[in-house]
Amino acid sequence: MIDAINTAVSGLNGFTKGLQVISNNVTNMDTPGFKGSDIQFEDQLSSPDEQAGSSDGGGLNAYAVALDLSSGQPVQSNNPLAVAVNGNGLFVVQDAQGHVHYTRDGDFQFNAAGYLTMQDGTTRVMSLGANGALSPITLSSVQSSAPHATSTVSFTGNLSSTATTDAINSVPVYDAGGGAHDLSLAFAPASGGAANTWTVTVSDGSTTVATGNIAFSDGEPVPAQSKISFTYTPTGGQAQNVTLDFSTNVTSFAAGTSSTLAVGQQDGYTAGTLTNTTFNNTGALSLTYSNGQSSTGPQLALATYGSASDLTDHGNNEFDAANGALLQLGHAGDNGFGSIQANEYEGSNVDLSSEFSELIVMQRGYQASSQLISTANQMLQQLFSMDGQA
Incomplete structure (x- = not known):
């Protein structure tokens, strides 16, 4: 009994x-x-x-x-830093004591110190560098976008072949420090009677910066005479080379005295501050700045395991390698690793x-x-x- x-x-x-x-x-x-x-x-x-x-x-x-x-169901999130692994892979994280753990919880955030962390604000999310080394993902070096001096200004529209003059009064140009300047262009038929050829005078206020000729044939730009290059030194700034490009999207057909020629785009910009962060499908941090520029930052580290026995539950939505198991590190999209889905996290x-x-x-x-x-x-x-x- x-x-x-x-x-x-x-x-x-x-x-x-x-x-x-x-x-x-x-x-x-x-x-x-x-x-x-x-x-x-x-x-x-x-x-x-x-x-x-x-x-x-x-x-x-x-x-x-x-x-x-097994994978949980994806959950849509308003958090732009939330990510889920579609397929194999665990995120690699590091606690405050420097110990490495693994998780499928991708509901991340940047803490006050600029480190990407789990929601506890202290467990840092790791990236994997080209040298195979793990390091925390941080905003310390990507908070701003450096300015870029204008090197090319391209134009679009029609310069009427029957007009006697034309002008563009605001041509934006940025210097190396990000300062904005407005140049003006004046168009007049070239002296000497050259058909379909225009003399372009570039001015900064009342100061003439450069002059040059552009030419057309049957209303289309002549390739050898479709650009004007000059050196521009803004007040208090450094000299920079600028090219005015009329080679694409510019015509010269008869249109009375009215022309539609205007600035299309230019490649300079001022300094910018970080306005948005998210991740692309390879796990690289995507950065957007107030000056309209974008770039990519560090790439999330992922780890894969051979079998469930290679992992043990650590708590805090994290796992540890069990019994000395070695987990393979890599990036999303690598052989054996899944892709990253932004703006969602994996549920239970x-x-x-x-x-x-x-x-x-x-x-x-x-x-x-x-x-x-x-x-x-x-x-x-x-x-x-x-x-x-x-």
Whole structure:
């Protein structure tokens, strides 16, 4: 009877552990990147009966809790730094003590110090450099976009071949320090009677900066005479080479005295401050600046594992390498690694209906084990009551 009670108690202990696993799964059903667990049972044998030559059942052993590393459902997010891995790969993070962990929770943010972190604000998200070294992703070197001096101004529109003059009064040019300047252009038929040829005078206020000729043939620019290059030295600035480009999208057809010639674009810009950050599908940080420029920054590090036994649950939505397992590092899109999806994160992989089904099994198992103990106890009481009876 005592053995029966001990066996039933092992059932109570096992089903209690099962209930704990289910409770942890269910309470984390909305935790980003959470991976549920399954409890694993095995039977136990009591000591062999030497006379019978066999072993009796010795109860239940909850010998392991196995991680379920299947992917959770993607969750749309208003956080531009939220990312999910579509396929294989774990994000690599580093805690405040310098220990490396792994996670599928991609709900990231930049903390006050400019480091990309998990939502705790201290666990840093790592990038993988070309040299294979891990380093924290930070905004320290990408907060601003340096200015760029204008080197080319291109034009668009029609310069009427029947007009006697034309002018463009505002041609923006940026110097090396990001300062903006407005040049003006005056067009007049070239002296000497050259057909379809115009003399262009470039001025900075009342100061003539340069002059040059452009020519057309049948209304289209003559390639050899479609650009004017000069050196421009803005007040207080450095000399810079500027080219006025009329070679594309510019015509010269008869249109009375009206022309539509205007500035198309120029390649200079002032200094800019960081206005937006997100990630592209390779996990590279995409940066946008107030001057209209964009660039890419560090690339998220990803890690892959051979099997679920290579990982152990660390808590905080993180995992560690188990039993000395070596995880492979790489980038999204590399061989064996998935892609990055921005503006969403991976939700929990807990299936609530399955958990409730398991809950019923654990409850019935616990109830049955309790009933076994009660029955064994009643039998012992009956045995003891026989003491002294004839």
